[in-house]
Amino acid sequence: MSEKGPAIKISALNKWYGDYHALKDIDLQVDHGERIVVCGPSGSGKSTLIRCVNSLEQHNSGQIVVDGILMKDEASINEIRSEVGMVFQQFNLFPHLTILQNLTLGPMKARNMSKADAEERAMRYLERVRIPDQAQKKPSELSGGQQQRVAIARSLCMEPKIMLFDEPTSALDPEMISEVLDVIVDLAEEGMTMICVTHEMGFARRAADRMIFMDHGEIIETGPPDAFFNAPKSQRCQLFLSQILQH
Amino acid sequence: MRPRIFLSFGALVLLAGCSSGSGTWGWYVIDPSTPKGMSNISFLLSGFGATILLSLIAAGLSMMLGLLVALPGMSGNRWIRLPSRIYIEFIRAIPLLPMLFWVFYGLPVVLKSIGINVSIDAFWGAVLTLAISDSAFTAEIYRSGIQSISKGQTEAAKTVGLNYRQTMRYVILPQAIKRILPPLANQFIYIVKMSAFASVIGMQELTRRANELVVTEYRPLEIYTLLIFEYLVLVLIISFFVRWLERKMGADESK
Numbered sequence: 208m209s210e211k212g213p214a215i216k217i218s219a220l221n222k223w224y225g226d227y228h229a230l231k232d233i234d235l236q237v238d239h240g241e242r243i244v245v246c247g248p249s250g251s252g253k254s255t256l257i258r259c260v261n262s263l264e265q266h267n268s269g270q271i272v273v274d275g276i277l278m279k280d281e282a283s284i285n286e287i288r289s290e291v292g293m294v295f296q297q298f299n300l301f302p303h304l305t306i307l308q309n310l311t312l313g314p315m316k317a318r319n320m321s322k323a324d325a326e327e328r329a330m331r332y333l334e335r336v337r338i339p340d341q342a343q344k345k346p347s348e349l350s351g352g353q354q355q356r357v358a359i360a361r362s363l364c365m366e367p368k369i370m371l372f373d374e375p376t377s378a379l380d381p382e383m384i385s386e387v388l389d390v391i392v393d394l395a396e397e398g399m400t401m402i403c404v405t406h407e408m409g410f411a412r413r414a415a416d417r418m419i420f421m422d423h424g425e426i427i428e429t430g431p432p433d434a435f436f437n438a439p440k441s442q443r444c445q446l447f448l449s450q451i452l453q454h
Numbered sequence: 455m456r457p458r459i460f461l462s463f464g465a466l467v468l469l470a471g472c473s474s475g476s477g478t479w480g481w482y483v484i485d486p487s488t489p490k491g492m493s494n495i496s497f498l499l500s501g502f503g504a505t506i507l508l509s510l511i512a513a514g515l516s517m518m519l520g521l522l523v524a525l526p527g528m529s530g531n532r533w534i535r536l537p538s539r540i541y542i543e544f545i546r547a548i549p550l551l552p553m554l555f556w557v558f559y560g561l562p563v564v565l566k567s568i569g570i571n572v573s574i575d576a577f578w579g580a581v582l583t584l585a586i587s588d589s590a591f592t593a594e595i596y597r598s599g600i601q602s603i604s605k606g607q608t609e610a611a612k613t614v615g616l617n618y619r620q621t622m623r624y625v626i627l628p629q630a631i632k633r634i635l636p637p638l639a640n641q642f643i644y645i646v647k648m649s650a651f652a653s654v655i656g657m658q659e660l661t662r663r664a665n666e667l668v669v670t671e672y673r674p675l676e677i678y679t680l681l682i683f684e685y686l687v688l689v690l691i692i693s694f695f696v697r698w699l700e701r702k703m704g705a706d707e708s709k
Contacts, residue, residue, distance in 0.1 A: 263609050289615055299610035303628050312624060313614030358610075365614055 212275055214239045214369055214400045215260060220269035222255055222424075229255045230266070231424040237402065239368075242395045244411040244432075245404045247421035248447060253404045256421070257371045260402070261291040274368060289317075292362030296374040298354045300346040306333070306357050307342040310364045318365075325364075332360040336390050352383030356390055363394075370394065372403040406451055412436065420444045483673040484680055494667060498680060501660035505688070508580055508659060509646045515585035516645070517638065520592030525622075527597055538593070545590035550651055554583045558655045580652035588645055592638060599634035600626055632703045639696040643689050650685075660684050 215237040222230035230252045237243055245253045258264040259271060262284045271278040273287045301309050310329035314320040320328075333339045336356035338349075346354055355375060362370060372391065376384045388410045395401060395414040405411065411418060411432055418435035420428040420443075428435070428444045436452075439445045484498070485491035527538030558579035565572055574582070603626050611621040653662035664681040668674045 261613060263612065285615075285617075288612060291613070293609075293613040295606060295610065297604075297606050299604075299606035301607065301610070301625055301629075313616065316620050316624060317615030317617075361610075361614060 212272075213237060214241065214274055215402075216270075216272040217256075217260075218270045220256075220259065220266050220271065222252075222259060222264065222266045229424050230259070233269070233424075233426060235419070235426065237369075237400065239400055240398045241400055242414055242416045243402045243419060244415040244417075245402060245419045245421060246406055246408075246411070246447070246451075247427075251421040252424040253419075253421045254373050255424075257293075257373055257402050257404055260369075260371060261288050261293055263293075289365065290368045291371060292365055292367035292369070293371045294355070294358050294362055294373065294375045296377050298346070298351075298358045298378070300354055300358055300361070302346050305343055305345060306338075306349070309346065309357060310361050313361070313365050329360070329364055332363045333357075335363070335393070336360045337386075350383060351379045352386045355379065355383075355387045359387075359390055359394075368400060370399055370401040372401065372405065374404050374406075376405065376407060408436070408448075408452060420447065422447070479675065480673050481676055483667075483671045483676050494671065495680075497667060498660070498663050498677070498684070501658065501663035502684070502688075504577070504657065504659040505646065505649050508577065508584070508649045508652060508657070509642070512581045512584035512588065512649070513642050513645050515581065516588040516592050516641075519585060519589035521596055523589060523593040524596035524600070527593065528600060542590045542593055545586060548587065550583065550587050550648055551654070553587055554580065554651055554655060557583045557586075576652065576655045576657040579655055580649065580657050584645055584648060584652075587648075588641060591641055591644075595634055595637045595641065596630075599630040599637075602633055603629050635703060636696060636700045639692070639699055643692050643696075646688055646692065647685060 213236045215235070217233055217235040220230055220233040220235075221228070233256060235256075245256065247253050255264055259266045260273065262278060274290050276283055276286050276290075278284060278287055300306075301312065304312065307326060307329055310332065311320075311322065311325035314325040314328060315322060330339055330342065333342060336359055338353055338356055338360075341349055341353060341357075346357065349357065359375075375391065376387050379387060384407065388407060391401075391403065392410070392414050403410075403414075415432050418428075418430060418432050419426055420435070420439075420441070422443050428439060428441050435444075436448065439448055482488065482491060484495050486495055523538050523541055526534045527542070529535050558574060558576070561579075561582075562572065562574050607625055607629070608621055611625045616624065649659060650661040652659055653665060656662070660681060664677050668677050671677065
C-alpha cells in the first residue's frame, strides 16, 4: 500500500447541473484508514460529492487526487476506480447473474483472474458478509439486507483501498439495517478507508473518525463525532441534528 | 349500417364465385386435382425459398446494422450521437420502393464513379434495401431496450472495473435482450411482407411468381388470393415463434 500523501484530496471542487450549483468550492482531505460519515438534508450534495470521487459524476472545476493519482483523463479514472469500491442505495446487483457470478465478474473480466481464483476469493468475502450459503441464488431471491451485503462483498472482491457508501441502508426495511451496518462496522474496524453517506447516527458514533455536515452544496461543519453530536457549532447543523435525533 | 352493406356485398361475391356458371371465379387455375393446376401451384410455391432467404439475410444484416447505429446513438457526447440520429431520421423518411429503385439502378453508378465496379443483382439489391430501411427501426428498438436498463447497472459495472465493451456484453445486453427480442421478431414480420417489393426489380420470390402466372393465366383473383394466403401462413408461423419467445423470456424474467 502506497502511504504517500492522503487517501483522497479534494480541492476547490465545483459541480453544476445546468444552472444548479450542486457542489461549491469543496475542500476535503481523507487520510489513509480514516472513516468519514457525511450527513445533511437531501439535495445538500453529499451523494454528488462521493460520486465525484470515482467519477460517476464529472466535476466542472477543482482537483481530485485519489491515492496520489490525479483525476484527469480516461486512464487515470480507470486507475482510480480500481482503488475505490462503491456501495449504492439501490444495491445495483446484476439481476441476471447468480450471487457468485456477481462477485466474480469484475475480478475475471477487469483483472483477468482465473475462474477458480475469482470464485475462491468471492466465497471468502461472502463468508465475511455472512452469506456463503446463498452463492448460487439470483439476487431477487435474497432479502434487501442480504442483497446489500452481497453488494459490499462484490466491491470487496476488487480489493479496493477506499470504500464509498452512498446511503447503504436507506432502501432497507428497518429490521435489516443493522445486519448491513454491522458488516460496515467490521470493515471500519479492520482499518478500511471509507466515506459513508448516511443518516444512521448511531452507526456514525460507532464507526466514524470524523463527521461532515453538508448543506446546499457546502461543507458546513466537520469534526470528531463526540464534538459534532454534543456541541454542533453551526445553527443549520444543530437544526438538522435535532430533527433526525428526535426519535 | 355500413358494415352490413359490405358484408352482404362480400357474401354476394362469394356466392357468385361458387356458382361455376357465372365465370367470376375460376379456381381451376390452382386446382391441385388437375395436372395444370398442380404445376401452377408448384410454380407459385417455388417462390417461398427466395422470400424466406431474402428476409432472413436482410433481417440479420438489419440487426447488426441497427446495433452499430444504436450504440453511438446513446453516447453522452452529442457529436457522437448526431450521425446516428441523422441516419435514423433520414432512412426512416425514405419509402421502401424509391429506395429499392435507387439502390438497384442508382447505387452501381455511384459506386462505379468512385472506382468500385460491382453489379448489384435483384437479390442483393433487395437484401441491401430491406436491411438498410429496417435498420433505422431496429436501431430504435435496441435504444429503447438498452435505455430501459437502469443507470445503476452501468454505474455498478464501472465500479467493478468493467470497460464500456464489457459492460455492454456482460451486464447490459443480457438484460436488454429480453426486452429487445420480441419487438425485433415483430420487425421480422414487417421485413417478410416488405420483401414483396423485390418483385418489381425482377427478384423471383412469391409475389413475382404470382405476377408472372397472372400474365399467362389471366386469373388475378384466384392467384392473388393464394398469394395472400402464402404470406399469411409465413407470418403466422413467425407469430407463433414470437409468442413462444415472449413466453420463454417472460418465464425467464420471473426466475
